[in-house]
Amino acid sequence: DAGVTQSPTHLIKTRGQQVTLRCSPKSGHDTVSWYQQALGQGPQFIFQYYEEEERQRGNFPDRFSGHQFPNYSSELNVNALLLGDSALYLCASSSGYGNTIYFGEGSWLTVV
Amino acid sequence: RKEVEQDPGPFNVPEGATVAFNCTYSNSASQSFFWYRQDCRKEPKLLMSVYSSGNEDGRFTAQLNRASQYISLLIRDSKLSDSATYLCVVKLDRGSTLGRLYFGRGTQLTVWP
Numbered sequence: 001d002a003g004v005t006q007s008p009t010h011l012i013k014t015r016g017q018q019v020t021l022r023c024s025p026k027s028g029h030d031t032v033s034w035y036q037q038a039l040g041q042g043p044q045f046i047f048q049y050y051e052e053e054e055r056q057r058g059n060f061p062d063r064f065s066g067h068q069f070p071n072y073s074s075e076l077n078v079n080a081l082l083l084g085d086s087a088l089y090l091c092a093s094s095s096g097y098g099n100t101i102y103f104g105e106g107s108w109l110t111v112v
Numbered sequence: 113r114k115e116v117e118q119d120p121g122p123f124n125v126p127e128g129a130t131v132a133f134n135c136t137y138s139n140s141a142s143q144s145f146f147w148y149r150q151d152c153r154k155e156p157k158l159l160m161s162v163y164s165s166g167n168e169d170g171r172f173t174a175q176l177n178r179a180s181q182y183i184s185l186l187i188r189d190s191k192l193s194d195s196a197t198y199l200c201v202v203k204l205d206r207g208s209t210l211g212r213l214y215f216g217r218g219t220q221l222t223v224w225p
Contacts, residue, residue: 031211042116042199042215043156056212090155094211099144099203101213103155 004093004104012110013081021076021107025093029102031055032074034066035090037106043090049074050096081111113138118200118216125190125223133185133219135200142214143205145176147185150197150218159185159198190223197221 005024013019025032031050035043045058049068068074072093078085091104118135125131137145145162160167162174162183173186183200200216 033212035213035215040120040217042118042217043213045212045214048211058212088153092213096211099146099161101158103157105155108153 004091004102006089006091006104006107008107009105010108010110012112015081015083015111017081017111018077018079019081019109021078021089021091021109022073023076023091023093023104024073025091026102029093029095030072031094031096032068032072033092033094033101034074034076035092036060037088037090038084039087046076078109083111085109086111114216115139115214116200116202116216118219120217120219122220122222125221127190127192127223127225129190129223130186130188131190131221132187133198133200133221135183135216137181137183137200137202137214139202139204139214140181141204142181142202144203145174145183146201146203146213147172147174147183148199148201148215150199152196156199156215187221190221192223192225195221195223 033048034046037043047057052068063079088106090106094101147159148156149159150156162176166175171188175184197218199218
């Protein structure tokens with residue numbers, strides 16, 4: 001049984017570019033949340049998707065957007081990249097509001 | 113004010129030592145509490161949930177004080193393999209932020225031989 005899978009694992013982008021990160025939740029999970037973890041900080045909640053809709057959003061600008069597909073997989077898009085967007089982006093999956101939350105290995109984004 | 117405050121450390125202890133980490137949370141509506149472990153450049157992994165009555169898992173003991181909004185983690189007989197960053201996490205189980213995890217910035221632990 002595959003856990004949470006994320007792609008790509010590492011990528012380098014230039015300021016102003018756009019990036020798409022992908023996540024497949026653990027089998028049986030229908031809720032996907034995205035977190036940003038800057039160096040030396042704890043993960044910060046970006047948004048959460050359930051039934052293909054954004055259910056909650058953290059304190060992130062509109063440059064951050066997402067999508068959930070019928071198979072529960074999800075994408076995180078970031079437009080107009082800034083140097084400060086360099087971070088580890090984590091996808092977490094769960095079943096509804098359950099306490100059993102699994103994280104993917106993350107996507108390391110470096111903006112230069 | 114941050115939702116979850118943690119002393120970032122670092123804590124450097126010898127093998128066999130006992131070490132304690134603390135954190136405080138600001139939202140009294142917080143209902144679920146956890147400690148996560150994060151190894152260098154890896155994803156966070158659940159170490160243990162924290163229950164009001166306190167709970168133990170081998171060498172690890174977690175305590176919760178709802179009145180003081182304070183959570184602790186005690187590690188006894190530290191092993192080299194305990195070296196990691198420990199993240200204090202709270203989850204709101206009602207309201208508009210239902211299901212969202214709030215992380216502290218983590219406390220770095222290094223256990224030396």
